[in-house]
Amino acid sequence: MRLAAILAKHFADSRIVGTDIRDSLMQALASYVCYPHSLRAVERIPEEQRISMMRNLLAPYEQRPWAQTNWILVRLWRGCGFGYRYTRLPHLLKTKPEDASLPSLQKPCPSTLLQRHMADLLRGDRDLAPSFLNSVLNQLNWAFSEFIGMIQEIQQAAERLERNFVDSRQLKVCATCFDLSVSLLRVLEMTVTLAPEIFLDWNRPSSELLLRRLAQLLNQVLNRVTAERNLFDRVVNLRLPGLESVDHYPILVAVTGILVRLLVDTDPASRRERATAVLLADPCFQLRSIQYLLGHAEPSALAAAAPAADKRHFSLHTYTDYISAEELAKVDKMLSHLSEESKQAAATTLPTSEEDLCPICYAHPISAIFRPCSHKSCKACINQHLMNNKDCFFCKATITGVDDFTKPPSSSAAWNK
Numbered sequence: 001m002r003l004a005a006i007l008a009k010h011f012a013d014s015r016i017v018g019t020d021i022r023d024s025l026m027q028a029l030a031s032y033v034c035y036p037h038s039l040r041a042v043e044r045i046p047e048e049q050r051i052s053m054m055r056n057l058l059a060p061y062e063q064r065p066w067a068q069t070n071w072i073l074v075r076l077w078r079g080c081g082f083g084y085r086y087t088r089l090p091h092l093l094k095t096k097p098e099d100a101s102l103p104s105l106q107k108p109c110p111s112t113l114l115q116r117h118m119a120d121l122l123r124g125d126r127d128l129a130p131s132f133l134n135s136v137l138n139q140l141n142w143a144f145s146e147f148i149g150m151i152q153e154i155q156q157a158a159e160r161l162e163r164n165f166v167d168s169r170q171l172k173v174c175a176t177c178f179d180l181s182v183s184l185l186r187v188l189e190m191t192v193t194l195a196p197e198i199f200l201d202w203n204r205p206s207s208e209l210l211l212r213r214l215a216q217l218l219n220q221v222l223n224r225v226t227a228e229r230n231l232f233d234r235v236v237n238l239r240l241p242g243l244e245s246v247d248h249y250p251i252l253v254a255v256t257g258i259l260v261r262l263l264v265d266t267d268p269a270s271r272r273e274r275a276t277a278v279l280l281a282d283p284c285f286q287l288r289s290i291q292y293l294l295g296h297a298e299p300s301a302l303a304a305a306a307p308a309a310d311k312r313h314f315s316l317h318t319y320t321d322y323i324s325a326e327e328l329a330k331v332d333k334m335l336s337h338l339s340e341e342s343k344q345a346a347a348t349t350l351p352t353s354e355e356d357l358c359p360i361c362y363a364h365p366i367s368a369i370f371r372p373c374s375h376k377s378c379k380a381c382i383n384q385h386l387m388n389n390k391d392c393f394f395c396k397a398t399i400t401g402v403d404d405f406t407k408p409p410s411s412s413a414a415w416n417k
Contacts (some may be wrong), residue, residue: 004041007032012056012064026068029214033075033111034103043113054117058128059174061135062271067180068137076115077190079108082257083323084317086188086299090322091247119194129198130206133191134387137213140184142347144217146178147226151235151246158238171242178246181221185254188214192261197261208278209383215279222289225251226314246315253323256293256316256331263337264330273395276337280345283363290335356407360393369400379404 010016011025027058032038043050057069079085089180122129151174159167191213199211201336225232225248236247262275279285288296295315316323316331358364364378375394390399 001039001044004032004038005045005049007044008045010052010055012059022066023068025208026065026396030068030072030075031103033072034106034109036109039109039111043111050114050115054114055121055128058118058121058132060131061139066135070139070180070183070187073118073187073190076111076118076412079110080112080115080184080193080251081254081403082260082327083253084108084257085318086322089245089247090249090319092244095244098373099180115194118190122191122195122198126204129195129204130210133210134206135186136184136191137217138388139212140188140217143177143180143184144221146222147174150174150177151231154240154243155235155238158235158240166240166301168242175243175245178243178251181326182250185251185258187258189254189261192258193265193272196261196266196271197293200266200274202274202403209380210276211275212380213384214258215275215282216284218258219279219284219286219289221251221255221283222292223286224285226292248335249319249322252293252314253316253319259290260327260330260334264333267269276341277345278400278409280338280342281364283361285342287338291337293331294335318383326403366407367405368402369398369405371403373397373399374403 011022011029016022016025019191024387030234034041041244042053057073060070087105127380135285140214154166154170154174182312197207198204199207199214202208224230226228227233232248235243259279263272263279266272266275292314293316295313295317316328323404354362356365358366358376358378360377360381363382366378368379368382369376370382370392373392373395376394377393381393382399385393386399390395392399
C-alpha cells in the first residue's frame with residue numbers, strides 16, 4: 001500500500017522533470033491497476049490521495065503524454081462496459097496467446113470506488129468536465145482520422161504486387177491509432193455512464209456542445225466501419241501481420257455502448273429524447289449503420305457480395321459469449337426507437353435554402369453572429385471552434401462574444417462579408 005500511495009501521489013508531480021522517471025512512474029501505476037491485489041492497494045490509500053490521483057488523471061490530455069493516462073482509466077472501467085468483459089478479442093482466440101502475465105492480458109478488475117470518485121469530480125467541477133471531455137474528443141478525432149488515412153495507404157500498397165513489403169512500422173502505428181480510438185471511446189462510455197448529465201443537462205454551459213460533438217464522432221466512426229465492402233472491411237480481411245487487433249468487434253461494441261447509455265438507459269425520458277434529436281440532426285447519421293450492428297445488411301450489398309467464406313456479415317448476435325441477452329435486447333430496443341424517430345424526423349423536417357445554411361458545415365441553419373466582426377455560422381460550429389481557438393473562421397479577428405441570430409423575414413443581405 002505504501003508503494004501505491006507513492007505512485008498515486010507522484011505520477012503527475014510537476015516537480016519531477018526527468019522524462020524517463022515520469023514515464024516509469026506512469027507505467028508502474030498503469031500496471032498496478034491491472035492486477036486485483038495491487039488495485040486493492042490503490043483503493044486502500046487515504047481518500048484524499050485517491051481523489052487527487054483521479055483529478056490528475058482527468059486533466060486535459062493536451063497538456064501531457066495522454067495515452068498511458070487514458071489506458072489507466074480504461075482499466076478502471078474494463079468489465080463494466082458494453083460487451084467489455086473479455087481478456088482477448090473474439091477473433092484472436094484461436095491464435096497463439098501472448099505472455100499471459102502481461103498487464104494488458106489480465107482479466108478485467110474494474111474499480112467501482114475509483115469510478116465513483118471520477119463521477120463526483122466530473123459532476124462537481126464544472127470546469128474540469130468540459131476541458132477533459134473536449135481533450136478526449138479532440139484526441140479521438142485525431143486518432144481515428146490518422147487510422148483511416150493509414151489504412152488507405154496500406155490498402156493501396158497491398159493491392160500492388162509488392163504486398164509483402166508493407167512497412168511493418170506503418171502497420172504498428174496504424175494498429176496503435178486503432179487501439180487508441182477504441183480506448184478513447186471506452187472512456188467516453190465510462191463518462192456517459194457515470195455522469196450522463198455532463199452531456200444531457202443543458203443547464204450546464206457546455207453540455208449541448210459536447211453532446212453534438214460526441215454524436216458527430218460516433219456517426220463518423222459508424223459510417224467508416226459499417227459501410228459494406230468498404231476500406232475498413234477490405235483491410236480487416238487482409239489479416240496483415242501487425243494489424244491483429246484491428247477488427248469490427250472492439251470498435252463497434254464501444255460505440256454501441258455509448259449509444260445504448262444515451263438512448264436506452266438514460267432517465268428521465270426527456271434526456272433520451274434530447275440525445276435522440278441531436279443524433280438524428282447530425283448530417284452524417286445513417287440508420288443503416290445502426291441496422292448493421294444487428295446484421296441487417298443492405299439489399300444492394302447482399303446482391304453484390306461474393307459467396308466467399310470471409311463475406312459473412314457482422315452481427316452482435318453472433319457474440320453470445322461476449323454480449324449478454326440483456327445487452328442485445330437493449331440494442332434491439334435502440335434500433336426500433338431510432339427507426340421510428342428517424343421516420344418522424346424526415347416527415348417534419350422543412351428544407352433550408354442554401355443561403356441560410358451555416359457556411360462552415362453546410363448542415364445547420366445560421367443561428368449565431370460573432371462580435372465584433374459580424375460574421376455568422378450555426379451555434380454548433382462556433383461553440384466547438386471557441387473550445388480551442390478564439391479567432392474568427394473568416395477574418396481571423398479575435399471573437400469577443402457570440403449572439404443569437406435570426407434571419408429577418410425580408411432580409412436580402414449577404415450572410416457573410
